[in-house]
């Protein structure tokens with residue numbers, strides 16, 4: 001931590017606030033926000049020196065603290081004797097204590113808060129616990145719980161965990177970036193909070209998603225946590241609840257106009273390039289128009305990608321490839337209906353289209369496989385409204401004789417083999433729609449199975465539940481959801497006994513960590529379409545025989561780190577093929593001589609793995 005970390009400004013704001021009554025809180029906040037706009041530090045932040053630190057100072061630094069795993073020598077050398085209980089504990093024992101505490105907490109938010117404190121105290125232990133219990137804990141540090149955390153972020157706030165940059169501080173962006181304790185962050189997740197999961201505009205509270213995604217960069221791909229940088233750009237909010245909440249931490253104003261935010265964004269991206277030229281930037285949960293606009297604007301000038309458009313596109317393609325194999329409906333006969341034509345819907349449709357064209361279809365033939373539905377019905381050129389730019393590519397002409405206003409009408413007309421939901425609308429895959437999907441697949445021949453992907457997050461926004469999907473398709477649907485559902489065991493009454501159905505989690509967590517890691521390690525100057533497509537392809541090939549046998553289309557979540565490694569390896573190679581890798585050519589030639597073995601061992605040598613007890617015996 002630095003002596004001039006943003007913590008110091010937060011503390012001074014807190015002390016101002018403690019002296020005023022709630023009634024004048026807003027006024028003081030306004031003062032503070034304008035005041036910050038003038039701040040410009042020209043000195044470098046100071047850092048504690050690990051070799052000099054000792055005693056409590058050492059214990060209070062989450063990246064140095066080992067809890068009770070310090071060896072006797074370390075305790076003596078760092079003046080820790082007496083400051084912690086005499087016992088020496090392995091990480092396993094400490095993990096067991098943490099899990100006991102998590103399990104004893106009554107609600108997911110309470111569990112999240114415990115984990116969050118652990119992260120603030122002992123980073124290695126936090127990641128060890130999360131990695132060793134990823135099936136149980138990922139839903140806490142990520143969707144669905146992170147959605148609730150974002151909704152309540154301002155109330156839950158206890159300590160800084162990100163860079164909070166408001167549009168009023170735009171003249172100080174470089175200073176703020178330099179204030180970040182890590183001098184060379186490698187990956188940043190930035191949001192403006194305008195479309196957080198399916199929860200809409202959450203303003204500055206959306207920062208929880210940047211924090212959550214970066215925790216997964218570490219847990220699921222092994223990026224050193226000290227090299228991660230969560231950022232929220234506060235451009236105001238149109239969320240009335242936030243604007244009325246006395247505890248809301250963001251600007252109390254409506255969102256600035258799109259052109260004003262564009263200037264701010266340009267300044268931000270320029271500052272990022274100046275201060276952290278090698279950092280990869282992941283755009284996250286920007287509302288539709290901005291998501292597409294910023295990706296187009298910066299993709300050829302900055303190391304960046306959009307997770308909702310590209311990461312989601314890649315993860316759905318990665319699962320779709322396996323789903324088609326399991327469905328019994330040949331690729332060329334597949335017909336896809338998408339409910340939702342936003343950043344994720346269009347991003348996914350484009351990625352799947354790319355797959356079709358690489359399989360020999362013309363662009364037109366590939367595009368004809370997709371029917372996109374939005375709040376006004378089937379997206380067509382001539383339905384009487386002004387189509388948003390991003391919808392035009394997939395707009396159809398089917399409604400010359402008839403209008404298709406509802407999903408039911410579209411399914412009846414298209415007779416799809418696959419139904420994809422990216423609407424943020426709970427329950428919009430109704431019983432009739434799911435039964436109609438199954439019916440249209442059955443009509444094609446025996447043994448065929450429908451593909452059903454209700455991908456919206458969090459669970460409260462899922463288009464249907466796993467139970468409904470199984471019930472209404474007689475257990476036939478090949479199912480993937482954005483947030484995790486539990487397996488279902490049904491007693492069929494047959495001789496073979498109960499049947500267990502396994503859901504898949506079709507979430508970009510299977511792509512962004514490996515894509516980011518690959519881009520970082522390849523020193524990619526851009527994140528190209530080829531890198532994104534390759535991530536999808538690699539993901540589809542990363543399943544074990546056991547997973548394939550179980551009918552899964554994504555690796556089990558316990559293997560997400562292995563899958564990320566495969567994705568990162570192939571993304572690195574794609575970066576080289578596209579000529580955007582800044583690694584020396586001799587390095588690539590040397591790796592090539594050894595096949596993938598050398599590249600894999602290079603990746604493994606670069607990733608963070610929280611220490612085991614044996615490692616803890618080593619030097620600090």
Ligand SMILES: NC(=O)C1=CN([C@@H]2O[C@H](COP(=O)(O)OP(=O)(O)OC[C@H]3O[C@@H](n4cnc5c(N)ncnc54)[C@H](OP(=O)(O)O)[C@@H]3O)[C@@H](O)[C@H]2O)C=CC1
Pocket residue numbers: 195196197198199287288307308312315339340341342343344345373374375376421422423424425428455456457458461481482483506507508509
């Ligand atoms: N599983 C995963 O990995 C990911 C999941 N998502 C999820 O996808 C969802 C959408 O995200 P995103 O695309 O960025 O959001 P957008 O706001 O960009 O798009 C939402 C789309 O859904 C349409 N829509 C909303 N309600 C309905 C309805 N009742 N009937 C038909 N169409 C409807 C909207 O229509 P209109 O255009 O007319 O407003 C719009 O086209 C979110 O819940 C998000 O969490 C996103 C990224 C990754």
Ligand SMILES: CC(=O)C(=O)O
Pocket residue numbers: 196197198285307308456457482507508
């Ligand atoms: C998963 C994700 O990125 C989203 O729901 O927006």
Ligand SMILES: [Mg+2]
Pocket residue numbers: 197284285307308
């Ligand atoms: Mg997202």
